[in-house]
Amino acid sequence: xxxxxxDQVDPADPFPEPRTTWxxxxxxxxxxxDAGAVGDPFAGRATLPAPAAFVPMEVDLARNTADxxxxxxxxxxxxxxxxxxxxxxxxxxxxxxALGMFFVGDGVKERPLRRWLRRDPRPPVPDRDAVRAVxxxxxxxxxxxxxxxxxxxxxxxxxxxxxxxxxxxxxxGLPLGPVGPGDLLLxxxxxxxxxxxxxCALGCPGPLPAAVPRWIRWLGWEDRALRAGKPPTLSGVLxxxxxxxxxxxLEAAWAx
Numbered sequence: 001x002x003x004x005x006x007d008q009v010d011p012a013d014p015f016p017e018p019r020t021t022w023x024x025x026x027x028x029x030x031x032x033x034d035a036g037a038v039g040d041p042f043a044g045r046a047t048l049p050a051p052a053a054f055v056p057m058e059v060d061l062a063r064n065t066a067d068x069x070x071x072x073x074x075x076x077x078x079x080x081x082x083x084x085x086x087x088x089x090x091x092x093x094x095x096x097x098a099l100g101m102f103f104v105g106d107g108v109k110e111r112p113l114r115r116w117l118r119r120d121p122r123p124p125v126p127d128r129d130a131v132r133a134v135x136x137x138x139x140x141x142x143x144x145x146x147x148x149x150x151x152x153x154x155x156x157x158x159x160x161x162x163x164x165x166x167x168x169x170x171x172x173g174l175p176l177g178p179v180g181p182g183d184l185l186l187x188x189x190x191x192x193x194x195x196x197x198x199x200c201a202l203g204c205p206g207p208l209p210a211a212v213p214r215w216i217r218w219l220g221w222e223d224r225a226l227r228a229g230k231p232p233t234l235s236g237v238l239x240x241x242x243x244x245x246x247x248x249x250l251e252a253a254w255a256x
Contacts, residue, residue, distance in 0.1 A: 015032055042220055042234050051191040053126050054134035058170065061131070068112035068119075069105050070237055076100035080243050081202075082251040083177040092173030095200050099243055102135050125161035137188045138235045139200065139242030141208060144181050153198065155185060158208050159216060160234055164189045164196050172201035174254055179203035187244040202246065209252040215245055 065072045078084035080096035086097075101112050111217065113135055117128060121140035140163065155164045167189055172179075179185070187201035216234070223237045224230065 014254075042232060042237070050129045051193060053132050053193060055190050055192045055197045056130050056134060058095055058098040058200055061101045061200075064101040064116050065112045066117035066182055069100065069108050072097055072100045072105050072112065075106040079103070079105065080247055081175050082247045082254065084250050084254050086174040089173060089250050091171055092202060093177040095173045095202055099139065099200050101131070102139075102239075103241070103243055129175070133189055134188055134199070136239050137190050138238030138245060139186065139188050140238050141186050141204070141246070142189070142198070143206070143208075144179065144183050144185050145196050146181060153185065155187075155189065155198065158184070159212065161238075164198070167196045167197040167198045168192070169201055171197075172203045172205045175250065176203070176205055178188075179205060182206050184208060184249065186249065188242075190222045191221075202250070204250055205253050205256075209249060211252070212245070212249065215248050219244055 065076065069075075076096045076099065077088065077093050078097050081088055081092060085093070085096070097187060101116070104111055113131065116123065116131070119156055120130070123131075138161060140161055141158055143158050144153055145156050146154040148154065148166070153167050153169045157163050169185070169187075172185065172187075183206045184204040185198060185201055186204055187198040189196050189198050216237075219237050219241050220232055220234075223232045223241055
């Protein structure tokens, strides 16, 4: 069977599922503050991290990832950026490696984060708390609505998370070229001591793919199965598995 995008119907498939429109998928959708209904994977409530004493630098996260997963330099760009990894800029490759701190890569059994927390000597308490705060923050798509000045963006939600508003932004990776208002920023928006900081940021040309609600729902079901049925929240799923959603969004833009 030929591979097709999840929001398309393969004409060669003898048992196609009915095509569902964006409006039908998103109709009646609740935020994660509401209890989930039957068939809704997001039945839990969010537990947002307290503001971090400082926001770790991406280069430090990337270094820790490489220290605790020797294959990360080869696997993380493909796992985060998809086909855009082949021609990605250096900053995008660094961010892919930094994000690898928070997921299980190819050929390893646990996240580099867990190995880093257990190393001897153990990392200082402020460092552990700061990296945990990043780990608990969703890696999600946001719409860029304004660029007030260099190093600052106004971001709005596109999937059901709280609006970040004005954010400081670290230098983003641009695997598919420059972005601006109306485009997307894939990032972890961390509550820093001076306000929200969009870190591990990757710019992506808009618009948001129509299949995103379905992709999120699949991630929720998979997350629930892997965590022995524990009710997930949207923010929790994207904190653990947001790189999957980010890669699909980048793949869709790359294909366009």
